[in-house]
Amino acid sequence: MSAYFRNIGIAISTLWDGMRLTWKHFVNKKELNATLQYPHEKWPIPERHIGFPEASYNIIRSRLHVDIDNCISCRRCERACPIHCIKIDAVKAPKDHELGQTSNGTDKKLLVARFDIDMAECCWCNLCTYDCPEECIYMVGGPNGKKHPIDYEFSKRDRNDLVFQFATASDEQVAEISAAAGVADPRAARKQRRENYYLPDGGQAEAVDVKAADKADKPAVDKPKVKAKPAEPKMDMSALSVIEDRVVRGLAKKTAMGAVRAGKQPVEVAEAVKAALSEAGKLTAALETIIGQLAQATITQPEAAATEKPVAETKAAKDTPEGEIDLSVLDGITDRMARGKAKAILNRAKRQGGPVAAAVDEIRTTLSGLGKLNSEIEEILAKLEG
Amino acid sequence: MSEALKNFGVVKAEEMVLNMGPQHPSTHGVLRLRIRTDGEIVSHIEPHIGYLHRCFEKHCENVTYPQVIPYTDRCDYLASMNNNHVYAMAVEKLMDIELPERVEYIRVIVAELQRIASHLMALGAMGLDLGGVTPITWTFRDRERILDLFEYTCGARLLYNYIWIGGLSHDLPPKFVQYANEFLDYFEKQIVEYDRILTYNKIFVERTADVGVLPVDVAISYGCSGPVLRGSGVNWDLRKNEPYSIYDRFEWEAAVGKGEVGTLGDCWDRYWVRVEEMRQSVRIVRQALAQLPKEGDVHAAIPKKIRPPKGEIYFRAENPKGDLGFYIISDGSPVPYRLKMRSSTFCNLSVLNEIARGWMISDVVAILGSLDIVLGEIDR
Ligand code: SF4
Numbered sequence: 001m002s003a004y005f006r007n008i009g010i011a012i013s014t015l016w017d018g019m020r021l022t023w024k025h026f027v028n029k030k031e032l033n034a035t036l037q038y039p040h041e042k043w044p045i046p047e048r049h050i051g052f053p054e055a056s057y058n059i060i061r062s063r064l065h066v067d068i069d070n071c072i073s074c075r076r077c078e079r080a081c082p083i084h085c086i087k088i089d090a091v092k093a094p095k096d097h098e099l100g101q102t103s104n105g106t107d108k109k110l111l112v113a114r115f116d117i118d119m120a121e122c123c124w125c126n127l128c129t130y131d132c133p134e135e136c137i138y139m140v141g142g143p144n145g146k147k148h149p150i151d152y153e154f155s156k157r158d159r160n161d162l163v164f165q166f167a168t169a170s171d172e173q174v175a176e177i178s179a180a181a182g183v184a185d186p187r188a189a190r191k192q193r194r195e196n197y198y199l200p201d202g203g204q205a206e207a208v209d210v211k212a213a214d215k216a217d218k219p220a221v222d223k224p225k226v227k228a229k230p231a232e233p234k235m236d237m238s239a240l241s242v243i244e245d246r247v248v249r250g251l252a253k254k255t256a257m258g259a260v261r262a263g264k265q266p267v268e269v270a271e272a273v274k275a276a277l278s279e280a281g282k283l284t285a286a287l288e289t290i291i292g293q294l295a296q297a298t299i300t301q302p303e304a305a306a307t308e309k310p311v312a313e314t315k316a317a318k319d320t321p322e323g324e325i326d327l328s329v330l331d332g333i334t335d336r337m338a339r340g341k342a343k344a345i346l347n348r349a350k351r352q353g354g355p356v357a358a359a360v361d362e363i364r365t366t367l368s369g370l371g372k373l374n375s376e377i378e379e380i381l382a383k384l385e386g
Numbered sequence: 387m388s389e390a391l392k393n394f395g396v397v398k399a400e401e402m403v404l405n406m407g408p409q410h411p412s413t414h415g416v417l418r419l420r421i422r423t424d425g426e427i428v429s430h431i432e433p434h435i436g437y438l439h440r441c442f443e444k445h446c447e448n449v450t451y452p453q454v455i456p457y458t459d460r461c462d463y464l465a466s467m468n469n470n471h472v473y474a475m476a477v478e479k480l481m482d483i484e485l486p487e488r489v490e491y492i493r494v495i496v497a498e499l500q501r502i503a504s505h506l507m508a509l510g511a512m513g514l515d516l517g518g519v520t521p522i523t524w525t526f527r528d529r530e531r532i533l534d535l536f537e538y539t540c541g542a543r544l545l546y547n548y549i550w551i552g553g554l555s556h557d558l559p560p561k562f563v564q565y566a567n568e569f570l571d572y573f574e575k576q577i578v579e580y581d582r583i584l585t586y587n588k589i590f591v592e593r594t595a596d597v598g599v600l601p602v603d604v605a606i607s608y609g610c611s612g613p614v615l616r617g618s619g620v621n622w623d624l625r626k627n628e629p630y631s632i633y634d635r636f637e638w639e640a641a642v643g644k645g646e647v648g649t650l651g652d653c654w655d656r657y658w659v660r661v662e663e664m665r666q667s668v669r670i671v672r673q674a675l676a677q678l679p680k681e682g683d684v685h686a687a688i689p690k691k692i693r694p695p696k697g698e699i700y701f702r703a704e705n706p707k708g709d710l711g712f713y714i715i716s717d718g719s720p721v722p723y724r725l726k727m728r729s730s731t732f733c734n735l736s737v738l739n740e741i742a743r744g745w746m747i748s749d750v751v752a753i754l755g756s757l758d759i760v761l762g763e764i765d766r
């Protein structure tokens with residue numbers, strides 16, 4: 001009984017206490033209130049210098065900015081980023097083209113044709129800013145920035161606006177320097193590729209894959225090099241892969257490759273590898289047996305002629321039967337199920353390029369198996385054969 | 387007697403399966419509970435997870451060691467500093483890095499502040515789940531103050547990438563010690579207020595005391611840790627039992643549940659351990675701020691090239707939610723060969739079926755709140 005009343009007592013007193021606290025917060029809004037009238041009031045952004053010489057470098061991570069005039073396109077920021085949202089294209093300028101210097105006095109040797117940061121992908125880890133040797137990529141938007149006013153919400157109306165493009169070189173400049181350097185103009189190539197993905201009337205071609213287009217950009221510059229590579233004799237070098245020491249393995253593979261390229265026989269290749277390793281002072285008994293295996297490997301000579309298969313011909317051969325068989329003949333079959341089956345079989349035959357007679361036979365057996373074969377169908381099938 | 391006659395007069399209700407979540411306000415993120423109920427009594431609970439799976443471990447095999455840190459931020463996003471800390475310590479142990487004193491102190495300060503912030507979130511959310519809307523606004527307000535301190539330190543409010551392998555990204559700002567002390571003075575008074583508005587509130591006590599009792603043996607066999615284990619009366623705190631960093635230099639006590647208002651190991655005990663732990667964290671931060679060495683370069687011990695030697699390591703430490711462990715296999719390259727994260731909340735959640743069976747659906751909410759899970763860490 002007393003426990004019952006004590007319970008009630010505790011309940012009333014704790015509730016009363018809680019209510020009193022709430023009231024205290026209610027009347028003391030200045031100090032204790034928990035909400036902010038957002039568009040009218042905003043949290044202050046802390047002010048802090050990091051110690052970089054650049055005055056507008058801020059501790060606050062609001063938005064990335066690149067002083068493109070100082071960038072030497074070393075791509076360190078690109079490599080530091082864990083999600084690869086920085087994309088850089090650069091053209092190496094030939095000797096007689098001066099690109100000027102950065103404010104730190106470093107000569108710029110590359111022209112930045114593209115410097116895009118997708119801030120919608122960025123995870124604000126700040127890793128890119130620390131690695132930059134010129135301190136030209138940094139977060140802005142805090143109170144320290146004179147150049148960049150406080151960007152509180154950092155919002156955009158369109159998602160595409162979040163891809164910031166910092167490269168300032170003009171199209172002509174990029175074209176001129178790439179022509180002088182003898183490489184493909186990366187910007188023009190990119191533009192072309194993008195246009196190829198869109199139809200001229202403004203509609204979209206199927207499967208617009210902008211990401212793939214971006215990826216395809218990269219090798220554009222050095223593609224001709226890959227193509228120009230002459231066919232080489234190849235040798236099975238898997239025997240060397242068991243070598244544990246990385247340095248030794250690398251050296252052995254390199255020597256072997258060079259020997260094969262020079263047109264040597266397997267035994268000679270093994271000798272060359274052995275000589276190289278003993279010169280480096282790394283030759284052991286275990287290694288010698290491994291190299292011994294190498295001498296047994298075969299060398300495959302390139303077959304230049306084999307690669308030029310007449311692709312067009314095979315395709316043409318495939319195309320011919322398609323023109324001959326006319327599926328619409330089967331539309332005369334009234335039974336729906338029989339029609340569907342017949343069409344499916346004929347279609348398959350058409351695709352595989354098989355003879356029509358065999359397909360008709362198959363239709364006959366299938367339909368008679370289902371008990372659907374009647375004189376009407378027989379007539380049509382006969383027409384098909386004839 | 388025939389079968390029909392034997393069951394004569396026995397009313398059998400059919401069991402019902404209820405899906406709670408993945409979009410349910412009290413499942414703390416994207417958790418789906420498949421609850422089998424008999425009337426309103428729970429007979430079986432199956433947590434379904436994976437809605438927030440982001441391939442954390444696989445990602446880590448493709449990025450370099452420093453680049454893993456932003457990913458650890460996103461596991462337990464309420465305690466990013468602690469995640470950074472544990473991961474950095476694991477790699478440091480693998481690489482045998484000696485840290486400057488100042489770095490160790492700063493790490494402990496931010497880690498303990500983050501612990502307070504994480505517990506504040508747990509407190510407020512648990513109150514909210516049980517119908518008390520006021521406390522969460524207060525705990526959020528105070529959590530914001532801690533986040534302000536972090537923003538002032540490293541520029542980010544939630545996902546910091548602040549603790550690096552071998553050091554920190556920035557030193558403390560000039561007025562940090564003063565601001566932090568001001569905050570602690572203010573916060574100590576606030577804990578008393580939480581006690582008054584929530585902890586000892588009769589309604590809250592009625593909802594949580596004696597509910598969802600977790601016996602010690604069950605807790606240990608399920609691998610529970612952190613406040614969930616300590617709420618059952620086990621004195622196990624890695625900061626005390628396996629002191630890492632510099633935790634052995636401070637005077638404090640591990641918070642252990644006592645069964646003050648109900649049975650030992652009930653929801654209220656798990657809740658209370660968190661409140662008590664905040665008090666202890668305040669003590670630690672105060673001492674660390676007082677002892678903080680004036681000199682020291684936070685970048686001094688950061689290696690130029692982070693390439694741990696061949697080998698493997700398992701390192702664990704006390705996160706706000708329990709033991710967080712990192713198992714790293716290194717093949718000598720700048721990229722981890724394999725990285726496994728032992729998530730404390732995953733084990734803590736697995737015990738749910740054991741302790742929630744036989745309680746009502748509304749009690750499941752209380753029990754889940756007292757487990758304090760974060761789906762970002764469970765799914766990874
Ligand atoms: S690290 Fe700096 S200099 Fe190098 S590419 Fe990036 S922004 Fe340019």
Ligand code: SF4
Pocket residue numbers: 064080081082083084085086117121122123124125126127128129
């Ligand atoms: S802040 Fe991090 S995610 Fe964003 S661009 Fe820099 S490195 Fe990449």
